[in-house]
Amino acid sequence: MRFHYLIFFLFSVSVFSQIKMNNLFSDNMVLQRNSNVNIWGKSNPNQKVTVYSSWNNKSVKTKSNINGEWILKIQTNDYNGPHKLIISTNNDLVEINNILLGEVWFASGQSNMEMPLDGFFGEPIYGSQDIIGKSINSNIRLLTVERNYSATPVANFEGKWQESRPVSSRYFSAVAYSFAKYIHESLRVPVGIISSAWGGTPAEAWAKKSFLDKEFKPGIIRNNSIEKFEEYNPGYLFNAMLKPLIPFTVRGGIWYQGENNRERAKHYSKLMQVMVESWRSEWGQGDFPFYFVQIAPFRYDGPNESSSAELRDSQLDAMKNIKNSGMVSTVDIGDLNSIHPPEKIKVGNRLAYWALNKTYGFKSITPSGPIPNSAKVDGSQVVVNFDYVNNGLYNFNGPLNDFEIAGDDGIFYSANAKIYLKSIILESSNVKNPKEVRYGWKNYFEASLFNIEGLPASSFYIKELVK
Secondary structure (H helix, E strand, O other): OHHHHHHHHHHHHHHOOOOEEOOOOOOOOEEEOOOEEEEEEEOOOOOEEEEEEOOOOEEEEEEOOOOOEEEEEEEOOOOOOOEEEEEEOOOOEEEEEEEEEEEEEEEEEOHHHHOEOOOEOOEOOOOHHHHHHOOOEEEEEEEEOOOOOOOOOOOOOOOOEEEEOHHHHOOOEHHHHHHHHHHHHHHOOOEEEEEEEOOOOOHHHHOOHHHHHHHOOOOOOOOOOOOOOHHHOOOHHHHHHHHHHOOOOOOEEEEEOOHHHHHHHHHHHHHHHHHHHHHHHHHOOOOOOEEEEOOOOOOOOOOOOOHHHHHHHHHHHHHHHOOOEEEEOOOOOOEOOEOOOOOHHHHHHHHHHHHHHHHOOOOOOOOOOOEEEEEEEEOOEEEEEEEOOOOOEEOOOOOOOOEEEEOOOOOEEEOEEEEEOOEEEEEEOOEOOOOEEEEOOOOOOOOOOEEOOOOEOOOEEEOOOEO
16 A cells, blocks of 8 residues: 555656746756856745755745746855755746856857858857867867747747867857967866857847837838848847847846848947847846957958948947956957858957956956047157057058048048057058048958957047047
């Protein structure tokens, strides 16, 4: 009789098991160290839930609401692990193993963020074989959110945490992996990196729609794809590929996107600001770090046209207006014939420079190439001053090219440029009274201005010159 009762009891627990965890909470996960992290799930309604953490060796309790939803906070420390979590109710138990405490970042964007270390067909990633071959590292954990879209917020996603191994790193975002690897090697702590990206998608799809509706006039932000792909709808990717991650405690986010918004560049700076505001508001972690990549030179609608230069300038403006942000310039690693430049490992490393300098306090790391902060007219010359040039400027590739000056008639002429200490001096025999200056103002050009650390100056357009 007791034997039959035991079988019935075990069968009942199995059939009526009610603890459901978001896929973020699974074996091999990383929790943000030294934080009060959020843990959540579902069980029976109005049920007591206990969560035991091995690093604290104690339990925290809460009670689910009438829908069975529950959330609680657990303090983490800097003891790496591995650890375990045990979530239990009076009739169910879930155990999560091989947990590390470290730094958690999420990565989002379109194809240049999604592009794996393995590359795309016919499009390589330089240096990827060495990265993949040396990627056995249990202190780097990877999670890819599978593609999905939704008109309304969803609670979960498809995807699972994996330890870094050649078989997992090969298919993971090259930029995100390189970033995580650099952070891990610099801080000597575990790193969890979550990739949630979809090639070809616009920024408006990644923002919460209610924020877009509030900040833009009706009709400005809409599905601009000719085919009307649903994943292009404002808010649809936020609902399905970011909302399920919230409120998982993270250190910050990285972003690589913009190609899809190139023809709508005039709205892009504000769009990025609204998108980041929606993320931070939903996450409830204040102004967490947001580091992003400026799109690289490419032929687009013609190498000498300027649509992508306008987008790059909008991205530069976004950096200046988004708190706790930083932008990686890639004007030196563009590819005339590929919209997916192969130097993704450099891009990931440059994102890490920003995180190390601004988030982790490595002030000896210069996070950016030269960024213009002012331009002063001196007779027929213009003196442009820059940030991030403490050690000076340099033209690695020979002469300084692609600088232009315009006068009262608004016609731009090629300018002679020379480096003077931390500035450049521009002049043209065709312009006696300079009104505007710009650099790299076309879809494709080859960078010539760098700081001594070898990071390129962003392209720029300065319309207000100081006299």
